Amino acid sequence: MTYQVRSLHADEWPRAKALRLAALQDPVAAIAFMETYESAVARPDSFWRERAERSAEGASGAQQIIAQGPDGEWVGTVTVLIEKPGTTDWAGAPVERLQGHLVGVFMRPGHRGIGLTEVLFDAGLEWAWAQGAERVRLLVHADNARALRAYRKAGFAETGVTMTLGGAPDDLELELAVERPESDR
Template sequence: MNHVIRAVRPDEWAKAKDIRLSSLQDPAAPVAFLETYEEALAQPDAFWQEWATGASRRHGTRAGQFIAEAPDGTWSGTVTLLIEEAGDMDFLGATSERAQGHLVGVFVRPEQRGTGLLGALVDAALDWAWSLEEPRLARVRLHVDERNPRAQAAYRKLGFVPTGKSLPLEGNRSVAPGRELELVINRP
């Protein structure tokens, strides 16, 4: 692997937008993401500028986006870690029982899958999560559609384990409603 894994910088909003749009065009997108390509494309540049600033580790404390940058400067993958305080309502409508991280927006370009990039990106996000002093996180969770066995297997390989909890998914989806399975990894 010849990629640099690092946090997104505030001035990289156009690249953050580009990789998000690419992820939403992936064949697995309907069961991997809650947003559609059309919804993301409709967002104004100000949205992406605000996102990149908030997700940069220098400016953000509630989110961190990590990217895999190839030697030519292209981004081959990304993950975002959201920080949830106890009592926060997450984007799926559930209330957090504890302070925890929530891994979202996971994407590796098809030609880079199986190269170790996913593990490197998740490791960077977890390193950041475990380094936080306030809130001190005991675990990081993620949700994966029950109809996405490839993603389930990849997360399990990285050490995430099912909690037995699942949430029904409805709303703005281009596929029939399903269930999101919760997987977690605990602080070492």
Template sequence: MNQVSRQVVRPVRADEWPEVKELRLSSLQDPVAPIAFLETYEKAVAQPDSFWQERAEKAADGARVRQFVAEGPGGIWIGSVTVLIEDADSDDVFGGPVQQRQAHLVGVYVRPDHRGSGVIDALFETAVAWAWSVPDVTRVRLYVHEDNARAESFYRRYGFVRSGETVTMTGDPSKLEREMVLEER
């Protein structure tokens, strides 16, 4: 567990699906959600409890997916990041081929009233450390929307660099998402 002031960062547990659901729905109501997430609030809120139970179970397993949460005082979830392990010769979340085993960070979110408090740093420290601990992972990557300057600024500060790869934004092909990577350490 990683601790920043009064926040604790840890992996989710399978039985925490109501908290997984609540935090995801909260993130999808954020004003930057349309450029930060590939899912809409309307689609997510319509999902049955079984969807959220399965999502939490997979994220707690830690074999191919691992979700980390930051807990604030009283155990309130204040942020999250999910790591997907993508194997060579498979497809990534955008449907493109994966050339090497890599970790893909998705679903990055910190509640607005906790931004700037170090929560995102603690989440990334924990998620990236876990990603590098997975055998044969050669890089960690993420995608950032070309208009999401705040997120890209943090990613750069953390050490991510643009790879030069881009994909068109789902739902708006006139916009791009840029791949950013951390090379093997």
């Protein structure tokens, strides 16, 4: 099967919304995402339009990458946020250097385990390196075994940092275990 992996376009917000809502119905959504299906589905279309505009191709500071199946269905996504030194990240932790932060990782069940997540990550990493990121990280709940396996397979390793996002220190920080290409420095 042939998949297309590319950046989101701002006018595709309805499809981005539908994919996010599908992600929030996944069995591990409660520990994988920082919102519920109920809160997301209640948001107005203006929220989804603005969200797509902030992370669409050519946007500054964030980039949403989507995977489209051979039949045109959107089957996966990852968003890369650029975090600048001297600021705090969305969880309130200080940012010490320019870094990419992968969030909103989702792959529809019928497309998991075929290497497509790594292709999404490669596209997100390429964008982060082009923005000057010194490292790329992500957070994952310690009980999300499926995601941990996928992230490790893609080359991410635990940093030893844990975050308290849901009342207990149960989110692990992982960063890319290999350095970015010399040509990108």
